[in-house]
Amino acid sequence: MIRTDLIAPIGELLRRQATARGGAVAYEDAKRTVTYAALDARTAALAALLQARGVAPGDPVALHLPNSVAWVEACFAILRAGGIAVPISIDASEPERTYRLEDAGCRVAFTTDAYAAALVARGLAVISAGPGGDFAPLAPAGEPPRDPEDLDATAFLVYTSGTTGRAKGVMLSLRGMLWVNAACWVPIAGLSADDRVLSPLPLFHSYALNLSVLGILAAGAREYILERFSVSEILGLLGRERFTLMPGVPTMFHYLLEAARAAGMRAGSLRLALSAGAILPAALNRGFEDWFGIELLDGYGITETSTMVTMNFPRAPRVMGACGLPVPGLAVRIVDPVTDADRAPGIEGELIVRGPGVMQGYWRKPAETEAALRAGWYRTGDLARADPHGFLTITGRLKELIIRGGQNIAPAEVEEAVIAFASVRDAAVVGVPHAALGEVPVAFVVPRDPATFDPAALLVHCRGLLSAYKVPHAVQLVTEIPRTGSGKVMRFRLRETLHDPA
Ligand code: AMP
Numbered sequence: 252m253i254r255t256d257l258i259a260p261i262g263e264l265l266r267r268q269a270t271a272r273g274g275a276v277a278y279e280d281a282k283r284t285v286t287y288a289a290l291d292a293r294t295a296a297l298a299a300l301l302q303a304r305g306v307a308p309g310d311p312v313a314l315h316l317p318n319s320v321a322w323v324e325a326c327f328a329i330l331r332a333g334g335i336a337v338p339i340s341i342d343a344s345e346p347e348r349t350y351r352l353e354d355a356g357c358r359v360a361f362t363t364d365a366y367a368a369a370l371v372a373r374g375l376a377v378i379s380a381g382p383g384g385d386f387a388p389l390a391p392a393g394e395p396p397r398d399p400e401d402l403d404a405t406a407f408l409v410y411t412s413g414t415t416g417r418a419k420g421v422m423l424s425l426r427g428m429l430w431v432n433a434a435c436w437v438p439i440a441g442l443s444a445d446d447r448v449l450s451p452l453p454l455f456h457s458y459a460l461n462l463s464v465l466g467i468l469a470a471g472a473r474e475y476i477l478e479r480f481s482v483s484e485i486l487g488l489l490g491r492e493r494f495t496l497m498p499g500v501p502t503m504f505h506y507l508l509e510a511a512r513a514a515g516m517r518a519g520s521l522r523l524a525l526s527a528g529a530i531l532p533a534a535l536n537r538g539f540e541d542w543f544g545i546e547l548l549d550g551y552g553i554t555e556t557s558t559m560v561t562m563n564f565p566r567a568p569r570v571m572g573a574c575g576l577p578v579p580g581l582a583v584r585i586v587d588p589v590t591d592a593d594r595a596p597g598i599e600g601e602l603i604v605r606g607p608g609v610m611q612g613y614w615r616k617p618a619e620t621e622a623a624l625r626a627g628w629y630r631t632g633d634l635a636r637a638d639p640h641g642f643l644t645i646t647g648r649l650k651e652l653i654i655r656g657g658q659n660i661a662p663a664e665v666e667e668a669v670i671a672f673a674s675v676r677d678a679a680v681v682g683v684p685h686a687a688l689g690e691v692p693v694a695f696v697v698p699r700d701p702a703t704f705d706p707a708a709l710l711v712h713c714r715g716l717l718s719a720y721k722v723p724h725a726v727q728l729v730t731e732i733p734r735t736g737s738g739k740v741m742r743f744r745l746r747e748t749l750h751d752p753a
Pocket residue numbers: 411457458526527528529530531549550551552553554555574631633645648654658659
């Protein structure tokens with residue numbers, strides 16, 4: 252059953268939950284908790300504050316906060332004021348943050364006291380959360396929040412590393428995002444008001460924005476938000492308190508399983524774990540289920556489709572290593588990447604998707620939008636095959652994307668940083684397999700002078716420009732970068748020359 256009743260404006264969802272369970276805790280972090288009644292009142296006051304600061308309908312507002320209750324409050328306040336929420340990782344490097352603020356055209360931002368001065372210096376109006384993870388005393392709402400009714404307006408601009416150099420802002424609507432809750436998390440994973448979710452996911456990423464932010468509200472569940480992924484914190488919480496559901500990416504489950512085995516710890520009261528973001532190896536899936544005695548369901552999601560395209564069903568037949576069946580309401584095809592002809596079951600092709608969650612386009616990038624969307628079909632750039640029962644397996648990628656621990660890295664963006672280092676003549680960045688992280692970026696560098704080249708200094712330079720997860724895992728010196736006649740880097744050739752596999 253698709254729960255279309257959950258596809259409603261944020262103000263309405265908040266009022267519904269405040270009425271049904273006002274005194275129940277909605278979100279909590281290590282510092283604060285907020286009940287549904289307080290969430291309704293506080294987001295109304297914050298929305299009024301945004302409106303008083305001049306935020307008009309359709310204005311982008313930056314969300315530059317650590318994972319916290321405040322993050323969720325700020326997000327809902329932006330939507331209630333009619334703005335577009337623009338999540339920016341708190342760990343973004345200064346150039347990455349500036350690029351997103353400028354590309355989106357944000358004039359107002361939510362942030363912490365630590366970043367307030369830097370953003371004010373860039374001309375932004377700032378609402379900042381103090382060390383307690385709370386906003387300065389909120390005045391009672393001066394005017395009511397706009398609480399827009401339109402579910403099809405752009406509500407989120409989620410930056411994603413695509414195949415080309417710079418990150419692109421993916422325009423998503425509230426209808427598309429809530430569709431995934433109505434068609435997947437609630438009816439398939441059984442997310443409900445009885446659940447207490449433990450979320451270690453970064454909230455700025457579409458997966459968590461969909462499930463850990465919107466899904467909790469839509470279902471009226473309760474959630475503990477970890478500031479960042481920490482195996483010891485998760486095992487401690489699972490041992491002490493009652494949690495029923497945990498989303499994660501494969502790398503998190505890998506580390507969790509290792510640590511739990513070493514400590515002899517089990518899953519406490521968890522009923523289900525959910526994996527998305529990168530291939531979940533069959534051995535990890537089985538190993539996790541054997542040790543913890545609960546199901547770990549893999550689903551395949553993409554920012555450009557408001558996340559979930561396929562999902563595995565609990566207590567139902569599954570194919571280990573496959574990412575499940577198409578989510579109801581989506582049309583999914585596997586086609587020849589050149590001719591678009593449909594491929595027979597069992598034959599690999601490019602996965603293309605159409606449905607309510609497909610993005611509206613890339614923010615201010617019409618050429619990129621046209622290349623990715625054809626007649627409503629989003630070209631995922633992922634290779635897949637279907638078995639005779641319709642289970643999909645992701646088999647590879649057409650797009651040059653590195654997925655390190657569930658986070659996407661565009662090789663071109665890392666290459667730009669590496670090539671900007673003065674003693675580099677030429678460079679290419681390649682994803683290589685890694686046991687725990689899935690893949691890691693390795694920089695192949697042609698130095699200007701091999702005798703004096705300092706790889707450590709190159710990595711320091713990269714850390715100044717890139718988020719930590721994008722910094723090359725290793726640097727390997729080569730005499731030339733192999734390219735095709737049309738100038739494309741032949742990454743497979745470089746991968747073959749790797750000295751020390753990661
Ligand atoms: P993002 O937009 O950051 O969520 O990244 C989406 C990409 O992650 C997809 O296009 C896939 O390449 C990969 N991905 C996500 N979920 C899965 C999964 N369950 N299995 C394999 N690859 C996945």
